Amino acid sequence: MNPAEVEDIEVRLFLEAIHRRYGYDLRDYAPASIRRRVLLALAKSGHAHLGQLQHEVLTCPPFFAHLLEDLTVRVSEMFRDPSFYRAFRTQVVPVLRTYPLLKIWHTGCATGEEVYGTAIVLTEEGLYERAQIYATDLSPQALAQAKEGTYSSEVVKTFTENYQRGGGTGNFAAYYTEAYGGVAMNEALRRNVSFFQHNLVSDHAFGEMHVIFCRNVLIYFGNDLRERVLNTLSQSLCAGGFLCLGASERLGRLGESLAFSDFISEERIYRHEN
């Protein structure tokens, strides 16, 4: 057996240990990506081998809490892929306007950028008051940041450009105040948002959503897990509900079996038929 194969076994055992000790199931994440992140976490820890890292993970919950952040990718951006938001405003919003109440689920919301983006779109389209937004993620730390809604000044320029390119109709600066060397998103944008932990791998579907955003999350999952999670998402949508995936993700052959049809295919927006 060559060293890479041995390392592969060690990584699997490490993920198994995390699952048994803490219930976080990373075993079916895309192998190359999770392996890379485990090895980066090992290098950062200063331990000589995965056995040592595993021992610390098993015996020290606060250490694991930090490590979990390194095992998942949390990169996000407000109005990420602006053409998506432009399409959402012009083609999805008119359908949403026909519903008296809106339930919107942001899965894998990371540090909340997308959630505030949606809240801004709904505000400008006059739909915020009828919306309830559920913002969930696996990571407690990411959720804490999302709830706070503070971002560094360096990213605001990008957020502003994205907002304008995504069809923003107002002044982005009106949605935040300068705070602590960064910006704090307005409290009003959070009024109808519930933030809570939800694990797409192990937690249940929750139902009758009109829109689910699951952008840039499935790319980190292996094929079987991806299929299981898409099943959960399809069970969580009402008839005619919208599923929004990230730019590099597509439903492929699963679309038909899960009763999704393309709504705006180039933006990965799908509609659930039943």
Ligand SMILES: C[S@@+](CC[C@H](N)C(=O)[O-])C[C@H]1O[C@@H](n2cnc3c(N)ncnc32)[C@H](O)[C@@H]1O
């Ligand atoms: C790259 S971020 C995507 C953020 C945002 N959706 C976007 O597109 O900008 C991926 C997020 O998925 C979350 N995640 C990973 N595995 C998850 C799981 N099993 N259940 C829920 N969230 C998960 C990570 O914690 C991370 O915050």
